[in-house]
Amino acid sequence: MEALSQLLTIAIWEIRRFQGTMTRDLLPVAIVLLVLLVGVSGFTAQKGIHLQDGIYRVGVDSQIYLDIIGGDPRYVVYSLPSDVTNIRSLGLDLAIRAGSLLRSNGEKGAAAQKSFERDYQAYQDYIYRQQTDLFAAYPVWIDSEYIVSELDFLATQSGQQVAAPRTASPTPPEPEKIETDIIPPSGIIPADMEQLRLQLEEEAARGADQLGRYTDLLSQQEALGELRVPSMLSPPLPFDTIIFIFVFIFPLYFTSQFFMMSIMNERTLRQGEALIASPVRPVILVLGKMLPYAIGMILIVVAILFTVKADVLAILPLIPVILFFLSFALFIGMVARSYKELSFISIFFSTIATSYLFFPSIFANVHIVSLLSPVTLVVHVIDGTGYTLTDYIYSTTLFYLTSLILFGVCIRNFHEEQLFTEKGLLDALALYLGALISNRYWYLSLILISMMTIPFVFMAQMMYLVLFFNLPMPYSLILIMVLAAMTEELVKAAGFVGLISHRYPPLTWKIVILASLLIGFGFLLGEKLLLFVTISQIADSIFGAALFMSLGLLWVPFLLHSGTVFCTGAVVKIWGKNAFPIGITLATVVHTLYNLYILRGWVW
């Protein structure tokens, strides 16, 4: 009860403090800027973005071709002399002469032709849309039906067909099970001609309008219903998903910046000393300061969801994202030495976090990898598909765990010695790790530290998976393998860093061996636990095998993890703590060799 009232007091103080920054000299300017922003966006949307204006030069021998390219600012149009053979000599990229399109050699000519072809398609569609007999202009309409075929990452191993065979046999395949209830296509058009014409126009308008496509996106309906003409038969642009990221993530990022600054301000000139000296526990202090920002972020998200008229259910996947941003804001606010360091670390972090959220979600509706990002769930809610509890656990567990662990580490270190140190980022991290080690139960602390790192490792490895998934097969596997090994060795070294920073127990050979065994054990335990909870789907595939080398007997991975971390420990024991990079490199090499040996059947 007392804790709760303390929490509220701190939260109210924080709100007052924040109000203090919104002073009379800031608020009017902010309002003016906001009004300007709305006005300017409208203005720019109307005028269009002039970034690639005049990039191509095209010569035409007749005015009629202006209908095709006249509106496209990328072209500068010249009239073509009648006796031209080499268009390059005139500095032209394209030339249209008597209905025939010529281009100059090289990349630029090809790009110009590609752009022209797109314009020509749009022009053709414009002409065809005007025809009285729309079905003479558009004699083919496509109705896309999607068949659900269950497939998981285990498929490769169990011998199931993951994809249609790469070389088709001359005789038709014979399925084991024949579909029975099939409705043949009726051949009756579900809408009349004028309605279809209207839909075509809508679709064309959306394609032409750069900004309009994005502003419509959030509330868009499938413009053509089920039916499309062949030229519109293209999968939706994945770049659109980035708009979701901007709409949701940027306000969250900005709000977390205020929290970061609030923490940082407690540290400048030791302003927070009185607060820390008070009998309030650090956990109450941190949570109390965080509460207003967390509530603010949730309100912002609700407001956005409300404006785009989306289901409020979409907020659930965003809660772990909010926690994730806040926990990193706390950490960065606690370790940055100066404002410029604060800026750079936070920009760096947010770029990586944004891309972690962005990369997978571009595959929304395409691939299971997309579910790694909670934003995919938001996309699903907005487009009406929804998500299951399994989906939710699968895509948010890592976010919940990493934020909770980071909060734990920061709260544990939220006292004078750590807050007012002038150490650099890495040294501060070592100090934090050292503070996690208990004098009496240091062996337990080691196990805990390596278990704690697991969610971060998984996140990094998920990132590799998504980043390199597209590369051709052996390369993607090898690259993922090396990076995964490196990440694991890097975080396993955390135990040794903590030991050295804590200075107890002293690093004797006996301790090095014991610590290696403990770290290996903790790592394996954490890995198994997390795999069990979440990602067995990915973990058991060939990519998973490369990432989480823990199939088969348990003692083998245990020896591997202990052995490689022993490499790090031994190197550090011999050459001192500056040798960490050498130790980690050595451990990575050993780890990779082992992985290669296990996976040899897949790689060569």
Add this chain to the structure above:
Amino acid sequence: MVNQRLVTAIARKEIRGLTSEKTIILAILLQLFIALFSSFLMVGLSAMYDPSVYGRITGIQYGVGFVGNDTILFDLFSRDPSFMPYRMDPGVALGALKERQLAAVVWPSEDPPDGEDPVIVTLYTISNDIQSTVIEVKIKDILLEYEEILRDIRKDRLDFRPVSVTPSRPVAQNSFYEFIYGLLIPMLLFMPAIISAGLVIDLITEEYQEQTLDTLRTTPATLEDIVCGKILACILIIPVQVALWLVLLTINGIQIASLVEILLHVVLASTALILIAATIAVYYRDRTKAQFIFSTAVIIVLLLILAFPSNPINLIVLLAVGVAPLYHWAVMAASLAGSAILVVIVKNMIRRVEYS
């Protein structure tokens, strides 16, 4: 007037601070990451959407189940080396598709090619699958051909026809030209500008909030000298980063015309941004406020600039591809004049703050 020696001394101190804190390394890493991000988008996604980017994929032959009896479409599929169509019963075809023994099933309606109504083709593919996306792109070409044939059969019913333009030779594959020159290069070149502008805010507000400004003022340096030194440090690191990008791009085989002009444009435009940031920082003397106002202002300025033809960013694109009009020098002069005006504004702001 400003004391040149003091200004350079302060600029040198700030640059030393940047290198010792290794923040500049983080900044460069960040930009590399963004470049990686873009190349992922470029190569990964375009490979997904345009399989022909991978030349090797052409050897693959997909089985397609064909239901119904439209012969033209069936012939089009059998002519394409990427497909092997089979005439099948609907149940068998869909069963095989579900077991992934086929890539797609095509079922055209019975309407005649010259009929009143359009032919409706039902295309069955597997949902949530990357391969389906690739196949859909390939099938699209065939359907376009089919559309063209039927359109030709029904051409008498058209009111008027589009002007015809036929390419003398086809373009083989998707080109990244427009993306690289029209988006990536300007973005990479302006990243350092935004970073430096944020940096100048941090450098100035820090002196106020850490209360180190008073100590600094006990030296012969005036507030003007101090702020000018910080601005200078931020401007100086821009050409270094921009030049690094230009070199990296050139090494990657991306040829950039008129390097010197581009460098000048970027440095001038960045100077303007840095001066705006410095004015805001001197006025507010608080990082949270200044960064908030500045980031909103930057978005407004960028959007506004992009709305006008022949803006500096557009000119950088044109310079990079080597077709810049000569009046880009006039735009550069305008940037220079703008920066000069901003210098006066900063100085006034400093004086106002100093004696208030």
